[in-house]
Amino acid sequence: MKFSGKLLLWTTIIIALTLGLSGYYFVNYVFRTSLQREIGQALDENSILRFAFETAALNVPVKYNLLQDSSVEQIASNLETGGQGTGRLLRISDEEKLVLYASDGFETDGALLDTVQENQYSYRVIRLGDRYYIQTGSSVNALGRVLHLETLRDVSQVFAERDMGFTVFRRLTALMLLLDIGIMYFIASKLTQPIRLLMQATKEMAAGDYSYRARKVSNDELGQLTQDFNHMSEALEQTIGQLEGEVQAREDFVGAFAHELKTPLTSIIGYADMLRSRKLDEEKSLLSANYIYTEGKRLETMSLRLLDIIVTKKEGIRAQKVQAEVFFEYLRSMFLPNGDMEFVFSYDEGVMWADVSLIQTVLVNLIDNACKASETGGRIEVKGYAGQAGYRFTVRDFGIGIPGEELSKITQAFYMVDKSRSRSRNGAGLGLALCTEILALHGSQLEIESMPGEGTTAGFILQEGEDGREHG
Numbered sequence: 001m002k003f004s005g006k007l008l009l010w011t012t013i014i015i016a017l018t019l020g021l022s023g024y025y026f027v028n029y030v031f032r033t034s035l036q037r038e039i040g041q042a043l044d045e046n047s048i049l050r051f052a053f054e055t056a057a058l059n060v061p062v063k064y065n066l067l068q069d070s071s072v073e074q075i076a077s078n079l080e081t082g083g084q085g086t087g088r089l090l091r092i093s094d095e096e097k098l099v100l101y102a103s104d105g106f107e108t109d110g111a112l113l114d115t116v117q118e119n120q121y122s123y124r125v126i127r128l129g130d131r132y133y134i135q136t137g138s139s140v141n142a143l144g145r146v147l148h149l150e151t152l153r154d155v156s157q158v159f160a161e162r163d164m165g166f167t168v169f170r171r172l173t174a175l176m177l178l179l180d181i182g183i184m185y186f187i188a189s190k191l192t193q194p195i196r197l198l199m200q201a202t203k204e205m206a207a208g209d210y211s212y213r214a215r216k217v218s219n220d221e222l223g224q225l226t227q228d229f230n231h232m233s234e235a236l237e238q239t240i241g242q243l244e245g246e247v248q249a250r251e252d253f254v255g256a257f258a259h260e261l262k263t264p265l266t267s268i269i270g271y272a273d274m275l276r277s278r279k280l281d282e283e284k285s286l287l288s289a290n291y292i293y294t295e296g297k298r299l300e301t302m303s304l305r306l307l308d309i310i311v312t313k314k315e316g317i318r319a320q321k322v323q324a325e326v327f328f329e330y331l332r333s334m335f336l337p338n339g340d341m342e343f344v345f346s347y348d349e350g351v352m353w354a355d356v357s358l359i360q361t362v363l364v365n366l367i368d369n370a371c372k373a374s375e376t377g378g379r380i381e382v383k384g385y386a387g388q389a390g391y392r393f394t395v396r397d398f399g400i401g402i403p404g405e406e407l408s409k410i411t412q413a414f415y416m417v418d419k420s421r422s423r424s425r426n427g428a429g430l431g432l433a434l435c436t437e438i439l440a441l442h443g444s445q446l447e448i449e450s451m452p453g454e455g456t457t458a459g460f461i462l463q464e465g466e467d468g469r470e471h472g
């Protein structure tokens with residue numbers, strides 16, 4: 001059953017019970033009060049009749065010492081009409097409780113008389129046919145006789161009023177319940193609206209629409225729940241977006257990797273097949289072996305680079321405070337002046353948190369890219385600046401440059417702007433991917449500015465503080 005249905009059912013049950021019980025109590029209370037009043041009046045009437053009887057008995061001629069049964073009948077008959085025109089119901093019995101006089105319709109038994117004590121009254125409520133009466137009884141002392149006087153007072157009206165009261169209350173309860181169902185249906189559906197909206201949102205999200213948000217329609221706890229749910233959805237959407245991005249990146253990586261493997265492998269297999277199937281002259285054999293060697297070397301470089309990326313990701317960094325000088329001395333020793341390239345190194349004194357060998361790898365990769373992009377004899381400037389934001393390294397070349405639309409892609413694994421050019425220079429398209437990983441572990445990132453035909457500047461900033469240690 002729906003929550004709103006339960007709410008409706010329970011309020012209906014509670015209202016039915018409360019109205020029913022209070023109605024029953026109220027009608028019964030009114031009934032008891034009325035009955036008590038009638039009983040009082042019936043007893044009063046009995047008392048008056050008793051007194052009247054005794055007085056009338058005194059007026060009977062004194063020639064008899066004992067009140068005769070005929071006189072009793074006479075007095076009783078007079079009392080029955082009582083000069084009021086309305087017939088009273090009374091009954092007179094003698095000492096043995098034998099009826100001496102009874103009004104028409106006084107047809108009940110004399111059991112009440114057993115409870116009558118001298119000078120006291122008794123009563124009981126009885127039903128004769130479909131009518132209700134209060135039967136009263138008392139003893140009468142008249143002319144040496146102890147007689148019994150009983151009266152009947154019709155109280156059917158009081159019972160009829162009680163039945164009427166119950167009927168009215170039943171109808172009122174039914175009407176109230178109908179009204180309650182109408183009102184509660186409205187209230188319940190209003191109260192449960194946030195729950196329905198939340199359910200809708202969960203369904204939409206389960207069906208894959210993570211951008212769906214539940215509408216907030218109240219400011220109570222349910223409104224708060226809706227707000228919290230929406231915050232959770234936002235977090236979920238972001239996480240799922242990230243995961244999807246990662247899955248996509250992984251798929252792209254695997255696709256690119258397979259493709260990058262295929263090219264050198266095809267060459268290796270082709271040349272190897274040629275070598276084993278035909279007898280080639282020495283020059284051609286040497287050429288084939290050379291192809292196999294260079295392609296094999298490329299595969300080796302690629303696998304080493306990949307391994308570097310995986311190991312870096314897994315092991316994190318071992319950062320320490322390093323002087324800028326350490327890096328520049330290393331680079332000077334690596335890139336000795338030769339006829340091929342013109343290297344210019346200049347730097348400010350400075351200290352930074354860094355994993356020395358990893359940052360050396362980044363710098364070597366950037367210089368390697370700069371060399372590959374430049375013509376023989378090209379100038380490559382490697383500089384270090386100590387600034388407010390941290391220590392900044394830049395590697396600048398005046399080579400072919402990178403088109404603007406490619407800038408965002410070149411850090412992806414295996415991405416090369418000009419594949420044949422990069423391959424001819426032993427590029428695997430992994431250098432910048434590795435640099436990005438390493439810099440991310442240092443809390444930094446690669447910034448590349450380039451102008452096609454004019455050259456490229458690649459740079460990054462390392463912090464002097466101890467933040468670097470946290471990126472491990």
Ligand code: ATP
Pocket residue numbers: 305365369370372373397399400401402410411415416417418422426427428429430431432433456
């Ligand atoms: P690897 O570094 O794995 O030997 P790679 O140099 O081709 O191979 P990345 O260093 O990742 O790979 O560079 C990706 C691509 O970005 C290069 O293939 C090249 O097309 C472009 N690129 C990178 N640096 C420069 C640069 N300084 N000038 C022009 N193009 C560049």
Ligand code: MG
Pocket residue numbers: 365368369427430431432
């Ligand atoms: Mg490179």
